[in-house]
Amino acid sequence: MNTSNNHNNNHADEQKGRLLRPSRQVGIVGYGAYVPRYRLPASEVARVWTGGMGGTPIHEKSVPGLDEDVVTMSIEASRNALSRAQIDPSVIRAVWVGSESHPYAVKPTSTIVGEAIGASPNILAGDWEFACKAGTEAMQAAIGLVGSSMADYALSIGMDTAQGRPGDALEYTAAAGGAAYIIGPAENSLAVFEATYSYVTDTPDFWRRAHEDYPSHGDRFTGEPAYFEHVLSAARIMLEELGAEAGDFDYAVFHQPNVKFPSRAGQMLGFTPEQIQTGLLVGEVGNVYAGSSLLGLSAILDEAKPGARILVVSYGSGAGSDAISLRTTDLVSERQNLAPRTLDYIKRRTELDYAMYSRFRGKLNK
Amino acid sequence: MEIARHWRLRKQRYLLPEAGEHPVGVYPIAPNGKSARSANGHGAVVTIEAEQSTALQTQVRTGTVYSYTTVLNAPADFEEQAPYVLALIKLDDGSMLTAQLTDLGEEPYIGMQVEMVTRKLRTDGDAGIIIYGYKFRPTLAVANA
Amino acid sequence: MRDVSIIGIGQTPVAESWEQPLREIASQAAQIALHDSGLKGIDALFVANMLAGELSRQEHLGALLAGTMGMAGIEAVRVEAADASGGAALRQAYLSIASGAIDTAMVLGVEKVTDIVGSARLSAMATSLDAEFEAEQGATPAALAALLMQRYMHEYNVPLEAFAGFSENAHFNGSLNPYAMYRNKLRPGMFAAAPAVATPVGLFDAAPDGDGAAAVVLAATDLARDLVPQPVRILASAAASDTLALHQRKDMLHLAAVTRSAQKALMQAGITNNDVDVLELHDSFTILTALALEALGYAGRGEGHTLARPEIIGLQGSRPLSTFGGLKARGHAGGATGVYQTVEIVLQLRGAAGANQVPGARIGLAQSVGGLGGTAITHILVPVE
Numbered sequence: 001m002n003t004s005n006n007h008n009n010n011h012a013d014e015q016k017g018r019l020l021r022p023s024r025q026v027g028i029v030g031y032g033a034y035v036p037r038y039r040l041p042a043s044e045v046a047r048v049w050t051g052g053m054g055g056t057p058i059h060e061k062s063v064p065g066l067d068e069d070v071v072t073m074s075i076e077a078s079r080n081a082l083s084r085a086q087i088d089p090s091v092i093r094a095v096w097v098g099s100e101s102h103p104y105a106v107k108p109t110s111t112i113v114g115e116a117i118g119a120s121p122n123i124l125a126g127d128w129e130f131a132c133k134a135g136t137e138a139m140q141a142a143i144g145l146v147g148s149s150m151a152d153y154a155l156s157i158g159m160d161t162a163q164g165r166p167g168d169a170l171e172y173t174a175a176a177g178g179a180a181y182i183i184g185p186a187e188n189s190l191a192v193f194e195a196t197y198s199y200v201t202d203t204p205d206f207w208r209r210a211h212e213d214y215p216s217h218g219d220r221f222t223g224e225p226a227y228f229e230h231v232l233s234a235a236r237i238m239l240e241e242l243g244a245e246a247g248d249f250d251y252a253v254f255h256q257p258n259v260k261f262p263s264r265a266g267q268m269l270g271f272t273p274e275q276i277q278t279g280l281l282v283g284e285v286g287n288v289y290a291g292s293s294l295l296g297l298s299a300i301l302d303e304a305k306p307g308a309r310i311l312v313v314s315y316g317s318g319a320g321s322d323a324i325s326l327r328t329t330d331l332v333s334e335r336q337n338l339a340p341r342t343l344d345y346i347k348r349r350t351e352l353d354y355a356m357y358s359r360f361r362g363k364l365n366k
Numbered sequence: 367m368e369i370a371r372h373w374r375l376r377k378q379r380y381l382l383p384e385a386g387e388h389p390v391g392v393y394p395i396a397p398n399g400k401s402a403r404s405a406n407g408h409g410a411v412v413t414i415e416a417e418q419s420t421a422l423q424t425q426v427r428t429g430t431v432y433s434y435t436t437v438l439n440a441p442a443d444f445e446e447q448a449p450y451v452l453a454l455i456k457l458d459d460g461s462m463l464t465a466q467l468t469d470l471g472e473e474p475y476i477g478m479q480v481e482m483v484t485r486k487l488r489t490d491g492d493a494g495i496i497i498y499g500y501k502f503r504p505t506l507a508v509a510n511a
Numbered sequence: 512m513r514d515v516s517i518i519g520i521g522q523t524p525v526a527e528s529w530e531q532p533l534r535e536i537a538s539q540a541a542q543i544a545l546h547d548s549g550l551k552g553i554d555a556l557f558v559a560n561m562l563a564g565e566l567s568r569q570e571h572l573g574a575l576l577a578g579t580m581g582m583a584g585i586e587a588v589r590v591e592a593a594d595a596s597g598g599a600a601l602r603q604a605y606l607s608i609a610s611g612a613i614d615t616a617m618v619l620g621v622e623k624v625t626d627i628v629g630s631a632r633l634s635a636m637a638t639s640l641d642a643e644f645e646a647e648q649g650a651t652p653a654a655l656a657a658l659l660m661q662r663y664m665h666e667y668n669v670p671l672e673a674f675a676g677f678s679e680n681a682h683f684n685g686s687l688n689p690y691a692m693y694r695n696k697l698r699p700g701m702f703a704a705a706p707a708v709a710t711p712v713g714l715f716d717a718a719p720d721g722d723g724a725a726a727v728v729l730a731a732t733d734l735a736r737d738l739v740p741q742p743v744r745i746l747a748s749a750a751a752s753d754t755l756a757l758h759q760r761k762d763m764l765h766l767a768a769v770t771r772s773a774q775k776a777l778m779q780a781g782i783t784n785n786d787v788d789v790l791e792l793h794d795s796f797t798i799l800t801a802l803a804l805e806a807l808g809y810a811g812r813g814e815g816h817t818l819a820r821p822e823i824i825g826l827q828g829s830r831p832l833s834t835f836g837g838l839k840a841r842g843h844a845g846g847a848t849g850v851y852q853t854v855e856i857v858l859q860l861r862g863a864a865g866a867n868q869v870p871g872a873r874i875g876l877a878q879s880v881g882g883l884g885g886t887a888i889t890h891i892l893v894p895v896e
Contacts, residue, residue, distance in 0.1 A: 037469055066447045067468055067485035071498060075380075075484045103496055112498065116380035116484055340508050348506065350471050375643060433665070435657035436710045437649060441634035444649045452654045452709070454662070454758055462758040464645050464655075476665050487647065499647070 019195040019241045020140065022147020027189025027326065028181050029087065029153065030335065032080020033298040034073045035177035035285055035345040038063040040357045042172045048354045049167045057258040061175035061286025063352060063360055064161045068176070069103045074159045075116045077180035080339035081155065082117060084190070085182045089117050092182065093151035094124040096141060098134025098290045099178075100208070101161045102127050119155070131206060132255055133316025134158060134290040135178060140196050140322060142183040153184045160289035165214035166363060173258055173282070177345075178291020179298040190332040191301065191310070193324065195242065199234040200320030207318065217317075223261070226319050231255065231265050234321035235313045239269070242325060246270035250308040253279030253296035255315035257287045265313075278303060284346055290316075299342040306330045367494045379499035380484055382427050382463075427482035428505065429457035434467060434474045443488040455480060455502050469503035479505045512609040516735035516742035516895055519548025519728035520854040525692040525721040525842030527625050533567055534579045536724040537621040541580050544617060544726035549738050553728065554613035556580075556587040559600035559620035561846040563589075565635040566626045576619060586613070593639035594795065596620070597725075597849015598750070598879025598888030604729050605748045605890075614731050620847030621724040632720070639882040641756035653717050655757055655883045656796035657709040663764055663798060664711070667813035671711050674797035675702035676819025678715050681794060681833040684826065685840025687866040692721045692842030718795045718837070723844030725851040732895060743857045746874075747891035749775035755885045764813075766799070768887035769806035769880065776876070776889040784808050787891070788872040789859045790830060791852035793880035794837040803878065804830075831869045834859060849879030853890065860894045 040063050042056035064073070074097050082089060095114040102109045110125035124145075128134040135158015142154035159178030164171030186192045205226030208215035218226070231254060239245060246252070252271045254262035259282055266276040279296030288295055293314040300310055305328070312324040358364050372379075432454040440448035451467040451474055467474055468485055480502035487499045521543025523536050537558075545553070558572040569575065573587030590600040597620045604616040627635060637646040640655065663669060678697055685691035697715060705713035735742035751771035754760050760767070777784060784807055792807075794800040801815030809830060810818055818824060824832040835841050835855045838848060856875035858864040864872075879888045 037471065065469060065485075067466075067487075067501065069486060069496075071496070072483070072485050115376055116498070118381060340506050344506060344508050348471070371643075433658040433662040435654050435661055435712070436707070437651065437654045437657075438706075438710075439633060439651065439653065439708050440630060440649065441637050441646070441651055442630040443634070445630050447649075450649055452649055452658065454658050454763075464641075464648050464650055464658075464756065464758050466649055476662070487649070497647075 018237060019197050021195050022143055024147055024149060025186035025192055026143055026146045026183055027186050027192035027329070028301070029184035029188050029190065030081040030083070030085025030182040031179060031298050031301055032077045032084065032339050033177070033179045033295055033342040033345055034077040034080070034159070035062050035295070035342070036064045036068055036073070037348045037350050038065060038352050038360065039349045040352050040354070044354045044357070045172050057172050057260070058283045058286060060284065061173055062177050062288070063357055064176040066360055068161070070097065070099045070101050070159045070161055071103055071109050071112050073161070073176065073178065074109060074113045074157045074180065077157060077159065077178060078113055078117050078155060081180040081182045083339040084335040085184070086338070087153060087182070087184070089119045090122070092119040092153045092155050093122060094142060094145055094154035095119055096124070096126065096128055096138035096155065097157045097159060098128035098130065098138040099158070099160050100129060100131055100134065100289055101163065113157070130320060131316035131318050132289045132292055133314040133320055133322055135294045136312065136314040136322035136324060137316070139181055139183065139294070139324070140198065142181070143193055143196060146183050146185070153182055155180060155182050157181070158290040158294040160291050162287065162289045163214055163361065168214070170217065173287040175286025175288050177285055177288035177295055179294040181294065189329060190335050191326045191328045193326045195238070195325055197234055197238045197241070197323045198320060199230055199237065201230070203229070203319035205317050205319055222317070226317065227255070227257070227261055227315055228265060230319050230321035231313050231315050232268060234323040235269050235311070238311070238323035238325060246275070248309060249275065249311050251278060251300045251304065252276050252311045253293050253300060254313045255293050256280060256282035256296065259283055281342070281346065295342065301328070301332060302336055302341040302343065304328045304332055306332055368490050369495065372495065372497050382482055382500050427457060427500070429455045429480055429502070431467070431474055431476055431478040431480060432456045432462065433476060443490070446488070453502065466501045467503065468501040471504065481505045513611055514732035514744060515605050515608045515729055516732040516744045517727050517853070517857055517892070518730050518735045518739045518742050519544045519546070519550070520726070520857050521547060522690055522725040522851060522854050523723055524690045525723035525844050525851070528722040529625060531722070533563060533569060533621055533623040534576060536623070536722060537576050537619055538579050540621070540724035540726040541576070541617060541619050544728050548728035550615060550728060552582060552585070553615045553617045554585065555604070555607060555616045556582065556585060557600040557604045557616060557618045558587070558589040559596040559618060559846040559850055560589055560622060561591060561593055561596050561639070562635050563623065565638065566632070567623050591846065592886045592888070593881035594793065594843070594845060594848055595879040595881035595886040595888050596846030597852065598877070598890065599849070599886070601727070601849060601853060601890060602748050602750055602888055605745050608729055608731055614734060616729045617726055618729065618850055619724070619726045620844070620850030622845030622847045623722050624720040624845060625722050644756050644758070651709065652795065652882065653712050654709040656798050657712040658757065659763060659802070659883065660711055660796070660798040663801070663813070666764065669813070669816055672703045673816040674716065674801065674819060676824070677794060677797040677800045678702050678839050680819070680821060680824050681837040681839035684834055684867055685836025688835040688841060691836040691840050692719060693836070693840045712796060716797050718839045718843040721842030721844050723842060723847050723851065725847050725854050727850060727853050727857070736895065741861045742895040743860050743892050744895050745890055746893045747776035747779035747889070749779060750886070750888040751775065752886050753884050755882065757883055764802060766802045766806040766884040766887070768884050769803050769878065772887040772889040773807050773878065776891050780891045782874065782891070787874050787876045788831070789834055789856065789869045789875045790832045791834070791837070791855055791875070791877045792832060793878060794833055794839050795843055799880070799884070803880070826867065826869050834864070834869055835867050849877070849888070852877040852879060856892050860892060
């Protein structure tokens with residue numbers, strides 16, 4: 001046999017098989033968002049650091065209260081998800097929180113969340129970290145667990161209380177929030193997954209060494225070789241292998257470190273502003289890191305009609321992108337209003353000034 | 367470092383069981399002082415199968431503010447969040463408990479409708495555990511309730 | 512049960528005694544009381560103390576202080592009931608003699624609050640609350656008093672200023688007492704304008720913590736008559752408790768332990784509350800004073816604050832209260848406070864109260880309360896005829 005032909009045939013098989021699909025159909029049974037009530041206008045950051053003369057990438061960002069962290073926020077989002085799912089928490093067999101601000105370096109956030117929602121003790125509960133895509137990574141693992149029939153229900157959460165170095169560009173946008181998703185059998189789902197795909201390389205655009213308080217980033221390197229390379233690659237491969245194009249979708253949501261990047265990515269892929277606007281929350285909330293695309297997805301699910309097709313493309317520095325394609329079912333209309341919606345959290349706001357924000361974020365304790 | 371004292375109470379702190387309810391791994395005394403009784407009528411620790419506890423876990427605890435105060439002089443470990451509002455909350459089931467109010471967007475008032483949330487109470491120093499528990503916040507306004 | 516009398520009293524000034532350790536102020540008070548009693552020794556020592564373990568890393572005070580006084584070998588024990596420790600120790604000493612088990616005893620109250628400073632001291636104070644369901648939620652004694660006060664003001668439509676008279680009265684009397692921690696008078700308006708501790712409780716509402724030691728020597732009345740010229744009889748001794756956590760009480764604005772303990776004592780004494788000439792109540796917060804006066808039957812529900820006037824609670828008034836400054840101006844020395852109250856009633860009944868004298872005082876009532884009313888211990892004293 002001609003080995004090069006064999007290679008081509010195998011390569012073709014591999015190309016067909018690049019999308020990840022579970023052995024049985026699974027979907028989102030319940031979802032819930034959480035955003036804290038406090039807001040720091042970007043103009044405040046500009047006032048302190050640029051004499052009010054520099055530009056601002058967003059309007060304002062969310063700030064967690066003194067008594068909030070990824071544990072407390074994940075608990076509330078999960079309770080919202082349970083309200084929508086209407087299942088007994090004891091049937092959940094995995095609680096997986098993805099974040100880059102887990103309160104403990106060792107002791108999983110997921111163990112506390114699992115206990116607090118009544119899912120303990122028959123659960124998996126490790127924490128996930130992959131910068132801003134830790135939440136979608138956890139979601140894919142949940143799809144795998146349920147899709148393989150190892151379990152019927154798994155809870156995946158993307159949540160962050162991101163920290164920005166004072167005076168750094170990221171301080172304008174590093175925010176707090178995220179969403180929780182209970183994955184279960186398709187028959188009980190308000191949205192069913194078509195496929196997922198993950199595109200990962202070793203690309204150091206943004207990182208944090210273990211004992212540093214704040215992350216470091218590659219400034220303009222975070223654009224084309226990082227965000228765009230991975231988001232566009234993941235999206236294009238997903239679309240290609242689905243045999244679909246942007247117009248076949250009702251909604252698209254991308255990781256949102258600012259307004260420009262997801263808008264440009266969407267445009268480059270052929271999505272219209274109308275398709276991405278529901279999920280584009282960064283202007284009012286900021287970049288909620290591991291919760292970013294998942295929070296955008298929750299806003300979409302809050303308003304989507306049955307049969308809506310949605311593309312989610314996350315991005316985590318380091319780097320990688322998860323593309324997820326799903327379609328809502330009839331159950332979405334029944335369950336949307338069983339818990340506070342994403343917009344209910346977004347419009348709940350108390351403004352802070354830079355001094356109060358610094359206290360809230362513990363920057364005055366260092 | 368304190369461990370067992372907090373670990374023992376995690377069910378109460380996270381789930382706020384009502385008197386008479388039996389969460390998985392029941393603890394004899396609820397915050398309102400009543401004991402959760404097992405079948406033999408004594409306050410013994412009883413393990414109940416998880417499936418029996420559905421309503422408990424997803425139930426939101428709601429109530430009204432019975433009294434409140436803004437605490438300016440805080441004890442050690444609570445200084446980080448001071449000043450904070452401490453309140454007596456009358457739960458909708460009639461029982462009363464002491465808890466902080468949080469997420470206040472306005473001045474609290476007697477009669478304010480509140481709901482339970484799980485928040486950080488304090489940490490056991492820099493190296494000890496983080497202690498989470500119940501607090502109450504003004505009931506979140508939901509558009510299509 | 513035998514009749515018991517107080518034959519000796521002693522006290523140290525309530526102050527921030529940075530330079531004096533616990534055992535020193537305790538022995539000072541003890542020596543004064545012993546000398547006053549004329550006795551050379553006592554059968555038993557009952558130490559009243561709240562927090563020496565937390566504040567001074569010192570437990571086992573009975574043995575420690577008996578030895579410090581040169582009386583190692585006698586029966587000695589510490590009695591604790593939060594800030595009612597003073598009344599509790601007095602009751603235990605009383606019962607021991609009344610039972611016939613012993614003939615003489617000393618009740619020695621001592622507290623060294625300044626051994627710990629700042630928020631750690633506040634944490635120590637919070638151990639008198641329900642640790643799990645109050646203190647762990649961020650409660651302090653002042654915060655709980657504030658919750659009661661806020662509710663009271665709401666239910667009865669009472670302004671903050673209405674309580675000022677309690678503090679003003681205390682400070683006026685304290686200004687005449689050389690042992691008092693605060694000798695300043697409170698000018699009108701200062702009470703309501705004070706910085707908040709826990710709203711609406713302000714700085715001039717909450718009694719200050721101070722170091723102090725006070726002691727009384729007890730003997731069976733039969734013996735007492737031969738020992739001293741003016742023994743003071745313990746006509747009644749009664750204690751009661753209430754649920755510790757405020758939120759467990761059916762009726763938070765009624766101090767049930769105060770009522771229960773006082774009713775038992777008045778019945779033992781065969782008198783009514785109207786027969787009492789001088790009162791030392793636990794005025795750690797003005798709201799507790801108002802509620803105690805209601806619980807004692809001196810005012811109806813929601814009307815306790817109306818008694819906060821000099822013509823009622825002043826030295827010349829119908830219900831003299833905090834006659835040496837009370838907890839508010841004399842200072843609150845934790846477990847010793849109940850013993851200070853006893854010393855002060857004895858001075859009144861001996862006619863030896865000097866500028867603080869209530870004219871013609873014949874029946875005195877001292878009430879020692881723990882926390883926000885979890886414990887209440889009432890003693891009624893009269894001069895031996």
